[in-house]
Amino acid sequence: MNSSRRADALLADLPREGRGRLKVFLGAAPGVGKTYAMLQAAHRQRELGVDVRVGVVETHGRSETAALVAGLPQQPVRAVPYRGLQLAELDLDGLLASTPQLALVDELAHTNAPGSRHTKRWQDVQELLSAGIDVYSTINVQHLESLNDRIHDITRIKVRETVPDWVIQDADEILLIDLPPRELLERLREGKVYVPEQARAAIDAFFSQTNLTALRELAMQTAAARVEADLDKRANLLGEPLPAVRGRLLVGIHGGSSAAALVRHASRVAERRHLPWSAVHVDDGRAMDEPARVRLQAACQLAERLGGEVVTLRGDPARTLTEHAHERRASLILIARGRPRMWSSRTLANRLLAHSDGLEVSILDVGAEPMPRLRYTQRSAEWTHYVLAAASSAGATAIAMLLSKVLELPNVSLVFLSAVLTVAVCSSLGPALACAALSFLAYNWFFIEPTYSFTINREQDVLSLFFFLFMATLTGNLASRLRRQLKSLRETQSETVAVLEFSRRLTAATDKAAILSSAKQYLEERQPLSTLVMTRHKSGNWHIEDGGDLRLSEQDRAAADWAWKHEEPAGLGTDTLPNCSWLWIPLLGDEGTLAILGARGSTEDHIPPDLNRLLKSLAQPLGQALARARLAEDLEAARLHGETEQLRSALLASVSHDLRTPLTAMRGSIDSLLTLGNAISEDDRTELLEGTRNEAERLDRYIQNLLDMTRLGHGGLKLARDWAAPGDIVSSALTRLRSVLTGLTVKCDIADSVPLIHVHAALIEQALVNVLENAARFSPSLGVISINVAQEGNELCFAVTDQGPGIPPQERKDVFDMFYTAARGDRGGKGTGLGLAICQGMLGAHGGRVAVSDGPDARGTTISMYLPISPQPAQDD
Known part of the structure; x- marks a missing residue:
């Protein structure tokens, strides 16, 4: 058992300090008895002296459930008004204040009423757990977020209320409440789940025999996955080997032509047996030729696409495969039938069976083929390497002749062994064997009595000579194999670094x-x-x-x-x-x-x-990056669509009222004039006509605001600049708002030295009209509106101050958003919320800006419009 895994299990098993425990009662569908089982468990806990409190339990009119609830202390629910109804919601603050040891919170996937602290009930449960309160809760399998699509495929119903899977995975205990579909349908017909009218509709739409059976299987799979996770945790905690319960399929692949077929067959077997599966390649140190490496890589990519896990191990294939199978609790190993190697009569299947130890080993006959080997072109070294072998043997001979005068004969053989190792490290196996053979002959010719002949007189010299040949061949072979493995590791590292660098660049792309x-x-x-x-x-x-x-x-x-x-x-x-x-x-x-x-x-x-292999390796992260980009584009399109719909809804909600109000007033005045005719006095007639004119002007301002906002949004606002006097702009704006400003006092303070401004006078006048109209709406009756025009540095400031309720600092940025309204004060009616947004757009088109601040003595609001001052024109101009 891996010590790090055991340490992780020990840490995970420690109780989380200050946090409560969550027990979830899981069912396949409504009516299986989750709430009833939860209440029964709560009664047992109360008998043991645990402080139990019912937070919220949905009885759905079931008398047996209501009787169990009545026998437990209850936290009063919170009544929330919603669309004329009174919704009963969990009183989270009250439950936190009462601090029970155990709280019952039914229907974990429930969506809280608007205005609640959390959107979902499972978020309330998380807060209770954080406060150290244990929680019992219930959930149906169709509410798990990861199963949402599968539930839709089964029932053709889209479940809207979901719970993230991590909430269930973090639960301390999951209890499966099961009821056969036949009994559940019988309960449904008897009215024990829903009232009869709802029951008939539920049977037709959701509670069919097929749907309930499929949901039951999903619930059991969910519970089984949790049991398997608990088993892993417990085995790691005790440091014991994991028993094989569910099992796993391992398919051993290499670079043979059958790799892809083997992977596809493994995928089908895993699907039929409902097993997770892995494609395992064991690198035994032998280099493969290029076609074999390409086939191996293609098989690994195919396994990933088919939903398998790809694992690469190093060592002896048979022993490593069986060890990995025991470690992963696999029950089946699948391999292709192969031919034995030249130096062994046993195939991989024979060796797997010898080490299987209870594992099932399946052999797929896709045509007997040997394990991939090096091509002869790769095994044959270049002629320069054989020249190196001959030179090394000659050099070793010369050095050995010099050392033979001071060293004994057995020590001289080490010089030749050194030469063989040098050639093996620098070249490959062929030149190393050639060097060993040449060294063997030189050692015999120059140093074995009688010298300068291949005759050997003493028997012990024959043994020494052949022992030297064996050692030279063995060491040369080992050195050559290590060199091949090092080269293979370098190539693998190079490819890995290339893929990582490529992925890093793609990740940075937006x-x-x-x-x-x-x-x-x-x-x-x-x-x-x-x-x-x-x-x-x-x-x-x-x-x-x-x-x-x-x-x-x-x-x-x-x-x-x-x-x-x-x-x-x-x-x-x-x-x-x-x-x-x-x-x-x-x-x-x-x-x-x-x-x-x-x-x-x-x-x-x-x-x-x-390079071909590298391109295929880089194709996978490139495809994933393109998929990510497409997903981002889809999300952006969805966001824009949502914002467009929100904008359209806000526009309709705002404009429908504010356009209808003046139209209704105008229609009423006109109907009065037509109906009463000459019976209306001249003063009343004049009043009705003036009211009609004022409402028409009001309607005209609304429509003008909408048109201006449209022109600003589409870049259709053209600036026809000319020199204008600030006083003329103020005077014209006040004239247009004569009826709006009735009942208010307007004070103007225009400095004598204010310069001319090079602007589109009509647009600046419209911006000032919008600000003044906004000030009038929020000013009290008989209030005072002040207009100050002065130069501040290189800018000309139009400051409009009212005596209204003011704008809180946190809302001052929002008042320039489209459709933002805030009706305060006696005169504060609703508007389209476009006036200040248009003002900001018009000033921005001139290079100006607008700012909001408190009025004098922190009373009211001051809206300041700043415009850049251009060099003044000559007097003749």
Whole structure:
């Protein structure tokens, strides 16, 4: 047992100080008896002296459940008004204040009424646990977040209330409450779950025999997963080996041609047996040729796509596979049938059976094939290495002849062994064996009596000579194997570093264009490659993502189509249309092919095998990055759609009232004039007409605000600048608001030395009108509105001060948002909430700004509009 795993288990088993314990009663569907079982458990705890308090329990009109609730102390629920109803919600603060030892909180997935502290009831439970209160709660399996899609596929009903899986995983205890579907349907028909009308509808929509059976299986799987996790934890805590209960399938793969077929077969077997599975490759130190490495990598990627786990181990294949199987509590090992090696009559299957120790070993007959070996071109070293072997033997002979005068004969053999080791480390096995043979002959010729002949007189010299040959061969072989392993590890490390660096660059990219640009730059700056990424439209046409124009041959297009359709590489250097000039590698996501990566050598008509393998390794993180970019685009589109809908709703809610009010007043005045005719006095007629005109002006301002906001949002606001006097702008704005300012006192203070401003006078006047109208709305009757115009540095300030209730500091940024309204004061009616937003937009178009501050003596509000002052025109202008 791994000591670190046992230490982790010990730490996890320690009680969390100050935190309560959560027990969840899990059921497959409503009506199986979760709440009843929870209440029975609570009664047992109360009999043991535990302080139990009912926080909230939903009886659904069941008399047996209500009787159990009545026998326990209860925390009064909190009545929350909602749409004319009184909703009973958990009184979280009251329960925290009473500090019981155990609280009962039914329906963990419940959504709280608006205005509650937490949106979901499981969040209330988390706060109770943090306060050190134990909690009993209930949940149905359809409310688990990870099962939401599967529940929809089973029942065709979208469950809206879900609980994150980590809440259940963190529970200290899960109790499965089970009831056969037949008995549950009988309870439903008898009205023990819902009232008869609801029961009939529930049977038709949800409580079918098939649905209940499937939900029951999901509930049992959830409980079984928790039991398995508890078993792991307990075994690790005790430092004991884990017993195999559920099991796991291990498929041993290598670089043979059967690797892909073996992985697919393993996936089907795992699915039929409902087992998790892993694809395991055991590296025994023997180097594979390039096709074998490519096949192995393709098999690993296929295993990941089919939902398996990929594991790479090192050691003897049979022993390592069985040890890993026992460690992972696997029950089945699947391998392909192979031929025995030249030096052994036992196959991998025979050796696995010898070490299986109760494991099931299945052998798939996909054609007997040997384990992948080095190609002869790789095993045959270059001729220079054999020259090195001969030179090393000659050098060792010369050194040995010099040392033979001072050393005994057995010590001289160490010089030749050193030469063999040197050649093995510097070259490969072939030159090392050649060096060993030459050293054997030189040792015999120059140092074994009689010298200068291959005749051996003494029997002990024969034994020494052959022992020297054995040691030279053995050490040379070991040194050569270590060199091959070191080379393989370096290549693996190089690929791993390349993938990590590539993934790091892709992670830093924020969108699809940045991802493709980063990938293209990374690939082409390190390798002599030309690359491109293409996507396929629904019409079947190809689109080059970098915007380039590339004319592909019919064969290249056919290879690209095949790679897109079959999700496998095609084209240059593959078995599919290998005569193409491009290599096409599909970039895969969860929903299939997202794009294809094209690559070709800049000077050669082929791609080196190591580069080919690297491209296929980098294709996976590139596909994941594109999937992430697509997801981000979808989320952004959803966010924009949501904001658009929110904006539309706010506009309709605001405008529908504020446009209807003046229209209703105008219609009433006109109806009075038409109905009463000459019976109305002249004064009343004048009053009605003036009221109609005022409402029409009010309606005109609303419509103008909407049009201005639209023009600002679409960049349609054109500035026709001219020189204007600030006093004229103020005077014109006051004239337009004559009826609005009735009953208020307006004080103007315009400094004599204020300069002219180069602005679009009508827009600045409109901005000032919006600010004055806003001040009038929030001013009390007979209130005073002050207008101050003065130069402050390089800016001209229009400051409008009212005597209204003021704006809190935390809301001062919000008042410039569209549709933000705050009706305060006696004159504070509702408005569209566009006035100040338009004011900010108009000033911003002129390079100005607007600010909000307190009025004099912290009473009311001052809105200041700042405009930049341009160099004054000449007097003639």
